[in-house]
Amino acid sequence: MRRSLLLALALGLPALLVQLSLPVPRLTADAVEYYSHLRSLYFDRDLDFANEFEHFGILTRGDKVVKTVTGHRRTIFSVGPALLWMPFYAAGDVVARTQGDIEDGYSPWHIRAVCLGSLAYIVTGLLLLRRVLGDVVAPAAADVTILVLFYATFLCWYAVGEPVMSHAGSFFLAAAILALWWPARREMSLLRAAALGALIGLAATVRWQNAVLLLLPALSLLPALRRAPARTLGALSITLLAFALGTSPQLLAWKAIFGQYLLADPPHGRDFLRLDHPYLLQTLFSSRHGLLYWTPLLWGALLGYALFLRRDARTGLTLLAPLLVMGYVNICSGDWWAGGSFSNRRFDSLLPILSLGLAHAVASLERAAARRPTAGLVVAGALLVLWNTLLMAQYRANRLPQDETVSFARITENGAAILSESVGTPLAWPANWVFAAEHKAPVAGFDLAVGKYVFYRQNNLGGVIDAGDPRADPALFGEGWSSARPCEDVLCRAVLGSARLFAPLDVPETLTLVLRVRGEGTLRLAVNGTRVGALRLGERLGEQRITVPRERWHRELNELSFETDAPGAAWLDRIVFERPR
Numbered sequence: 001m002r003r004s005l006l007l008a009l010a011l012g013l014p015a016l017l018v019q020l021s022l023p024v025p026r027l028t029a030d031a032v033e034y035y036s037h038l039r040s041l042y043f044d045r046d047l048d049f050a051n052e053f054e055h056f057g058i059l060t061r062g063d064k065v066v067k068t069v070t071g072h073r074r075t076i077f078s079v080g081p082a083l084l085w086m087p088f089y090a091a092g093d094v095v096a097r098t099q100g101d102i103e104d105g106y107s108p109w110h111i112r113a114v115c116l117g118s119l120a121y122i123v124t125g126l127l128l129l130r131r132v133l134g135d136v137v138a139p140a141a142a143d144v145t146i147l148v149l150f151y152a153t154f155l156c157w158y159a160v161g162e163p164v165m166s167h168a169g170s171f172f173l174a175a176a177i178l179a180l181w182w183p184a185r186r187e188m189s190l191l192r193a194a195a196l197g198a199l200i201g202l203a204a205t206v207r208w209q210n211a212v213l214l215l216l217p218a219l220s221l222l223p224a225l226r227r228a229p230a231r232t233l234g235a236l237s238i239t240l241l242a243f244a245l246g247t248s249p250q251l252l253a254w255k256a257i258f259g260q261y262l263l264a265d266p267p268h269g270r271d272f273l274r275l276d277h278p279y280l281l282q283t284l285f286s287s288r289h290g291l292l293y294w295t296p297l298l299w300g301a302l303l304g305y306a307l308f309l310r311r312d313a314r315t316g317l318t319l320l321a322p323l324l325v326m327g328y329v330n331i332c333s334g335d336w337w338a339g340g341s342f343s344n345r346r347f348d349s350l351l352p353i354l355s356l357g358l359a360h361a362v363a364s365l366e367r368a369a370a371r372r373p374t375a376g377l378v379v380a381g382a383l384l385v386l387w388n389t390l391l392m393a394q395y396r397a398n399r400l401p402q403d404e405t406v407s408f409a410r411i412t413e414n415g416a417a418i419l420s421e422s423v424g425t426p427l428a429w430p431a432n433w434v435f436a437a438e439h440k441a442p443v444a445g446f447d448l449a450v451g452k453y454v455f456y457r458q459n460n461l462g463g464v465i466d467a468g469d470p471r472a473d474p475a476l477f478g479e480g481w482s483s484a485r486p487c488e489d490v491l492c493r494a495v496l497g498s499a500r501l502f503a504p505l506d507v508p509e510t511l512t513l514v515l516r517v518r519g520e521g522t523l524r525l526a527v528n529g530t531r532v533g534a535l536r537l538g539e540r541l542g543e544q545r546i547t548v549p550r551e552r553w554h555r556e557l558n559e560l561s562f563e564t565d566a567p568g569a570a571w572l573d574r575i576v577f578e579r580p581r
Contacts, residue, residue: 007130007143011150012123019115019160024108029340031164032056033075035114037253038082038089039105047256049073055106069259076267077166079253080206084169088117111164118168122159125175126150129352132182133359136308141363148362149355152297154343166206167348173203174210174349181216185315188220190235197239201246203349208250208266210349212326214243219318272334277555279336281450283344285431286337288451293427294343301354304361311360319353326350335457390415420444439502439557441478448475449502449557454577456506463579465501467493467572476502478559482568487518488541492571495523501560503577508553510580513546516573521565527552528559537570 027035036052044051050073053059064073092113093105101107126146133142150156158167177199184192196217203210217239225232251261266272284292292298309316330336330346338346347354368375394400394414419425424432424443432446441449452473453460465476468484468491480499484491517523519537525546526532533546564570 003139003143004127004130007146008123008127010147011126012119015119015123015150015156015159016116019119019163022160024111025115025162025164027056027111027164030077030166031162032058033077034081034166035111035164036075037077037079038085038114039110041079041082042086042089042093043105047072047079047253049075068257070256072257075257078205078207079249080202080204081166081169083202083205083249084121084172085114085117088113088120115163118163118165119159121168121172122150122155125172125352126155128175128179129355132179132352133355135182136311136356137359137363138366141359141366145355145359145362148297149351149358153295153351154341154345154348155351157342158345158348161342165345167345170203170207170210170348171351173199173206174213175352177203177213177216178352181220185216185220185318187224188217188235190231190238193217193221193235193239194242197242198246201243201248204243204247205250207346207349209326209329209346211243211247212322212329213349214239215322215325216318219321268334273329273332274334275328275332278328278331280331281431281434283331283336285428285446286451287425287428287447289337289341289344290428290451291344291347293425296427297358298354300361301358303357304359304364305354305357307360307364308356316356319356323350323353337451339458387415390418393418420447439478439559441475441502445475448473449504452476453504453506455579461504463577464574465503465577466574467501468574476504478502480562487571487573490541490573492518492541492573494568495562495564495570495572497564497567499562501562501575503558503560503575504556505553505558507555508550510550511548511553512578512580513548514576514578515544515546516541516575517544517570518542518573519564519570521569523570524563526561526563528554529561541571541573 025031032053033049036049036056037047039052040047040049048071050059053061053064053073058064059073066074068074089105089110092107092110095113096103096107096109099109101109103110126149129149130142130146133145136142137145150159154167155171158165158171177196180192180196180199188196197214200210200213200217203213218236221232221235221239254263255261282288282290284290287293305316305320309320327347327350330344333346338344391400391411394411395402397418399414399418400406400411421442421444424436425447428446431450432443435441435446435450436443439445454463454465455461461473465473467477467481468487477493478500480496481501482494482496484493513525515523515525515535517535517537518539518541520539521537523535523537524531525534527548530552532548532552535544535546560575562570562572
């Protein structure tokens with residue numbers, strides 16, 4: 001008990017102090033709609049968000065203007081977080097009323113209460129996980145695992161930085177599901193099966209992909225099917241019925257908003273989930289919220305999971321099923337970078353499963369340190385050698401003043417640049433090596449090239465690659481280009497005989513390329529190795545068009561090759577990618 005209390009304080013107290021020291025969060029993006037569910041249910045007793053959306057200034061947004069068949073405003077977000085926050089919100093409302101600061105449910109007291117609720121759910125989920133980990137590793141290793149799982153992953157951000165989101169509740173329910181399933185993973189009673197079904201149903205109302213966790217009770221019950229078929233089928237039926245009961249709040253919410261209990265397509269749109277197009281390397285390694293790029297601690301979880309499988313193959317394989325299935329769903333999501341995410345937040349409900357691998361990795365390191373106490377000194381020495389090597393490389397290349405003061409920021413930035421240029425960003429290994437081999441491009445280009453799109457979803461390039469903008473994405477320009485230089489009233493890049501440019505597309509489609517160019521002679525253009533046209537250049541900048549059929553493009557990075565009669569004979573201002581009307 002004393003150990004659990006100390007762990008709870010180590011988790012909750014620093015985060016609570018930070019949360020309270022920060023200003024009351026200004027609700028934006030997803031948080032607006034999750035909070036609108038909560039406020040509407042509590043004050044209005046309905047799911048008509050018109051007044052909430054008006055308060056937050058999004059009522060006139062394109063996706064909110066047209067009413068649904070029930071006269072409500074459309075939302076793609078779930079109702080589950082509101083249900084979990086409701087007790088905290090009610091307490092915040094009581095405090096707000098005593099302070100005379102109601103503000104119709106939008107007061108700082110109401111929002112603070114929700115933030116505290118998210119922190120409480122995350123800490124409770126971590127303590128539930130600690131009980132599970134105590135069965136597989138020593139107490140010290142279990143405690144360390146829980147602490148780093150909180151402070152070295154995106155959990156800390158969604159407890160402190162953006163608590164008015166679904167991730168605290170999703171993590172808590174996934175941890176509760178694992179804790180409830182763990183003691184009965186070999187033999188499950190009907191009561192526990194029903195409880196699991198209801199809990200997983202509730203988790204699915206927070207984040208819909210949590211329905212995949214139904215694999216846990218199902219796979220635990222199936223081995224008994226031959227031995228006791230009637231009882232096993234009954235238990236599976238009870239689990240499904242309880243799951244349906246658990247999901248009923250979301251079904252009722254959809255009925256109220258959209259007029260139907262089940263939606264024919266995901267609320268995000270029919271093309272949002274693409275099971276035939278996984279973005280594996282992007283989701284894990286891209287600097288655009290790649291899971292392992294932003295949260296390298298989880299390398300330990302993945303490597304440690306192999307140790308867990310060796311120790312308890314049956315349990316490990318059972319848990320591997322939802323890990324792989326939900327992981328696959330996440331990497332097939334349309335915006336695989338998860339919008340304005342910290343790290344890749346969609347893996348919140350997989351952290352409890354990954355914690356088992358992380359615990360085995362921590363325990364393994366603990367044993368290795370005990371057997372080889374000098375190993376830590378060797379690692380520290382290797383890091384110091386690396387630092388000195390990078391410092392020498394900067395000094396030799398005149399990236400540092402030889403007889404002046406220099407800031408630590410400049411030294412570290414130079415060192416990181418040299419390391420990335422030489423072997424690629426370590427956080428993106430081995431994806432950046434695959435990128436370099438596939439595209440014959442610098443290994444450092446992966447960080448900036450992968451994760452951009454000409455058109456696709458939010459924060460895209462807007463259909464334009466501006467060669468003359470010195471702030472343009474450097475990784476999209478391969479070899480053969482000059483630096484940006486004055487060219488009439490703009491800046492252009494010269495094609496130095498032959499040059500390559502990368503155009504990232506989500507799907508192949510027929511596109512018209514509008515090139516604003518000038519120069520002498522002919523500019524020949526190829527797409528992915530196939531010649532698509534040649535342009536006669538003029539002395540003045542002008543637009544020239546080439547239509548490239550769908551068959552010449554492919555998904556992700558496409559290679560555009562430019563050739564001129566002589567180096568510097570062609571100057572490119574920009575390329576506009578136009579879709580047929």
